[in-house]
Amino acid sequence: MTLTIRGDYITYLRETPWDKRNFGVNTYEVTDIGKEALEETDAYEGHFTIKVDPLENPEPLLRHGFYYVDTLIEPVCQRDNLQVFEDNHVRITKDYNPSAILAIAEEAFTLGRFHRDFHIPDALADKRYKNWVDDLQQSGKLFALTYDSDTVGFYGFSDNKVLLLGVRKDYRGQGFAKRFTSLSCREHFKAGYEELQTSVSAVNAPSLNLFYTLGFRLRGAVDVYHKLNGAFA
Template identity: 60%
Template structure:
């Protein structure tokens, strides 16, 4: 497999088809995507002329924004009854993951069945759990959500429906960010869909500044995926 086509086995296991990330936008790379079946992702600067992508069957899927927070800019929020722990029922956390990611690019991809997009995020959370990279979020000892991370990267944030839109996710996320800063990191990073305004506002309120953006395009050759099983 050439360097400009990187296999993504974490997606293949959910969709049951070959999946790739395209790492270059030159003609050879794009022409290669015409010759094999599978699902392709390419991420490009937002000012890149998309006509070449469109000619090769790619379709716009999302714009990702990178919020970044320096330690000195961080706003710590506290509230009675709020706690964070790595002691949790993983099945309960996965149940939250199943309903938390409607803004994800695979949920928005009209070729991907919603149940497979849900499965992708649930498996991602399971991987993070296995690597001890999930914090459970509690409100008065009730599981309210989870926070997935890797190093200084904030990867996933999910809240139960009944705990949303109450200002709790802001406090809980702040507490998790503090734990990461306490590990010695000077800067935290995350990536948020431009469609997820609530999440962007959350991170902005905690001292994150919006930095880079990237446009994401998908392409599918062959039938729509039906899953690995």
């Protein structure tokens, strides 16, 4: 159970301002699945996210207006297990043109939970991921992927977590992703981590296969439910 004391009352809602700026409504992460937490979501307008064990009984969630959107698989990789695929044409760099990265981000994410949420227009889901990529650029937590001198993708991270991968459309389906990602992971490990973690939608078979090829193994999973009180502008 996670709760916060805000002023003179207890709340189970954690505000997510990075999503509010994209969707134009109040957005929250629900930090507990208990009765009081679910009842609190009934008292406010906005968009809510809750992550639960897949074995959890969903009936209370459904009764309070939540709906299933995704299952996130959680692969992890130990430093010694990483499989690296060398390619003399591929380079990982932090010296890149930000606009080239944002252009890739505009069309790289179609299998995420925000695109699967039938309440969220695709344009807003696209905006959400593009702004996330921009945030990672601004904080220095993104590698650009180049093939010769061509910017073809990106790898976003925070601490030991692999957050976002994007490869330009004309480079997909040709085996480049495992080269780009393995070299990025090797660079990521240089920060001193013994383990990298990531989170992949269960419907994103290409990404799951990619990480398995690189030496990641599945540790767990969570089901994600959303709820919308009100409407998007």
